[in-house]
Amino acid sequence: MDLDVLPVDIALREPFGIATGAKTAALNVFVRATLADGTRGWGEAAPFEAVNGERREVALGAIHRARDTLVGWDARAWRSLGGQLRELAPESPSARCAIETAVLDAITRSLGISLATFFGGLETELFSDLTITTGTAARARESAFSIARQGYRTIKLKVGGSSVADDVARIRAVIEAAPSCSLVLDGNAALTQEDAVAIALECKTMGGELALFEQPCAREDDDAAIFVHDRARVLVCADESVGSVKDVARLARKGAAQAINLKITKSGVVECYDMACVARAHGLGLMVGGMVESSMAMSASAHLACGVGGVEFVDLDTPLWLVDEPVVAEMTREGPRLSIAKVRAGHGARPSDAWLAERRVEP
Template sequence: MTLAHNVFVRVTLRNGAYGIGEMAPFPEISGEDQAGSLRVFPLAAKVCLGQSVTHFRKVAKQLREVAWQTPAVRCGIETALLDALCRGMGIPLWGLWGGADVRRRETDVTLPIGPRDQVVDTARAWYARGFRIFKMKIGLEVDEDIRRIEAVCAACPHSKFVLDANEGFSLEQASECMKAMERLRLPVMLFEQPVAREDVEGFVALRRSGTIPLAADESVRSVEDARQLIERQAVDVLNLKITKCGVVESMDIAGMARASGLRLMIGGMVESRVAMGCSWSLVLGLGGFEFLDLDMPLLLAGDPVQGGYAYEGPVLQLWGGSGLGMELREEASSVIVVE
């Protein structure tokens, strides 16, 4: 993807408080694109009119009923509602959820699949900026994947790795990759989505045979998905993304994971600091997130907002403003008004 077709949402409450959100549809995950999001948005937005923002869980349930196939729409509206609520209350968004773990945290940075020398050069550039956790995309060819990981490991001492296959392997290939990583003692923290979304039994078999923790991403897009993975003891970690589940449903999945003893990761799609700021707020407010994959704004050509949280190298900073603490830099080029 070279261009993000995202949509910003603004919600204004009767008391004048307002909030912003972001719809960041990602067809490869949910089948949702910008055109589909915009078709559903007016219907979803009308669900919110006249309702109390303090009843955001009730509103989120109604949004899921009308926009269950478009989670990016739910994410954008829910983020804007929660931002508006917190601005009206004069508290940061993470404060709404209790501020369970309010501290600066380190994110990984993503290395895409590419020629080995090119990936190593990219890794060295991020390493020079202080990054020590690399999320490496793999899943095309096991031997080349392993050689690429070894090359980055050699070029960037004391680094750790999250390996993300994005459903690219068969069970046999994933098992081969796992065994190679164990044999070479590569510093791998997680093996993310090694097999197809629906291959829960593949996860189960791989987890029983290997020692590297497994994380589900594409396989967990709803509370129902999370419940199935938990019941089958298929994974060690759930990767939550508000754009694929909505904000409130992501909160519910996080609660299920903690209650079941699973570890938590949080990531994002191709999102600006608006959606990512909401995810960062969940980390600060709910607590319990061990793995952070919140690097996407660093990979974008521009930043459409000002204010809010910031990055210092790989470290996400706190902010002092209410809500997300952000403002859009420019007026929208086109507007859909629902009132």
Template sequence: MSAASGFKTLTENFTVKVRKAENRELNVPLLSPFTIASSRLDSVGNVAIRIELSGGCVGWGEAPILPSVTAEDQLTAMVKSREACELLRELPEMKLGHVLEEIGGILPGHRFASVRAGVEMAMIDAAAKSVGVPLWKLFGGASNTITTDITIPIVSPAEASYLAAKYREEGFKTLKLKVGKNLKADIEVLQAIREVHPTCSFILDANEGYKTEEAVEVLQKLHEMKVTPVLFEQPVHRDNWEGLRHVTRVAKDRFGVSVAADESCRDLTDLKRIIKDDVVDVVNIKLAKSGVLEALVVIELARSSGIELMIGGMVETRLAMGFSGHLAAGIGCFRFIDLDTPLLLAGDPVQGGYKALGAVYEFTDEGGHGGYLH
């Protein structure tokens, strides 16, 4: 079964009528500030969407807000998701696929991609619950578990050392390290982590922070330390296509390291350019960058073009991470899984959805993705 065949059948054949649709702010403090090269977040200020169908089944979605990455702020996301909820309540009974088209019409392009993703999630979740099928089965049924990495944001070497030791105890084998603000500090942090977690795999994520030559220098310094990251994510600015291509060539030929596009691969148009110009080896799929429907198209095209896949998130609760996790488990073709952000939150407002056993997430056989807000 192809990744989306069960999902395609559902969209083409299942008829829905929305009884209730509402949105609310989803504010959760973080355990500590989440600092990346392009921004700093002290708490999550997202938007939750709840949709109830005429049969009584309820679906949940989440529109994440990450300054400098998502186009929407929380206020815009609240306004646009309210508009979408109004539209859904007014629609006559129709096929799920047509409802999703209507959502795409009112929330077009990158400008409203995060809200579109949240509303699509809630709609698909409610429909999957109605037919009693868990999302991981709907998206292909490859597996009902995933293993995630965990992120260390930009912190001091001492703090990085503490976190790495803690995550080692908890069973995390892959650490994703935020870099890109200060080359010297980045190297010091890497050394500190290596001392306490010598066997871990590293993903470096620069969030567009380096200049082309700095990105190459990082790889050279790591090589001298006998450290080979498994992935180097978005080393340079999203519009620096030539730089990204150059870093990919050097990383692969000289150091055997794969390079991923994240901010440079926001939608299908970006992916087509990446394929045409042979820019990177890996693309990071995030539902909030393109919405759920377009993400499925991006995944299929990347796979058929020989580009490897990573799945990630903005800074989301288990509502959005649960949906993304179901999708990744069901499709089963993601080499890199970075769905750790619920573990960085100071509280968890979400019930159900999945069990987190250290780095392993196990998804239930309930219909939909099973997560809901108390």
């Protein structure tokens, strides 16, 4: 096996703001794995500094280091890849994600099956939410109205970037503009437990259908998650606080999450697959999400979610933020509905011929 590494800059239509910072461009990395039989597969690293401190230079360094070790390695032993990469690149989960995705894409292309089939083949379609990032109430209202008109049933609203009063005003605007949509709030680990409870209770009082409160409080504060669940009677979904199978087991044991957000960019693909199985064994709900990713990483996540099946919350919307994403994907997107039914092999996404030609890379 061999790996190629290609940095990719993708402009965003508008800044993607969360409680802890905003992103104005996706500075990601594409990785190409080539197997001994010549089959190629693609993966993407999407480091998001405001979420976990990871920057592209870190991911690039980690991928190059892993490459030196992995060249010549037998990719059929894919099960060991997650563990190997954790040792080689402990500081860069997004690098692990890119390499694992590329290898699994290549293996499944070589086998002539889709990545979803490889992971169990239970489903072929998902219904995604659409996110409203941090900002003003007026902007939230406008976005919510447009999202509902496009047929989405769930809106994810980023909270925790301003005062409780501001967030409550934004939630009110969303409920008024999109009364038929259920809500997922995401605090990105920035709220106190008291503020999170206040926001959740206000949301319910205003008639909002609060389906889930994602990572309201600090990642290491399991007690705060329990507090929010108990006091606000809301399902808490762990995101920043869950990156591994070990985390899933801990949260389940303590009752500190009722669902977990699976992200390949955060945990790697192999670990995510195991996390889904362990979460299910503990009766936890599943969400699938991402960082600010192109349709390449999002396709891989959709295949994982469809393969294992039963992923109730789907947050695979960031390609809609990108201007001219340089990716061709076989996964289709019609409003909230994502379908992988037509994907013949692998995850079905790769850089466009034009993008590769510009970089003098043969397709």
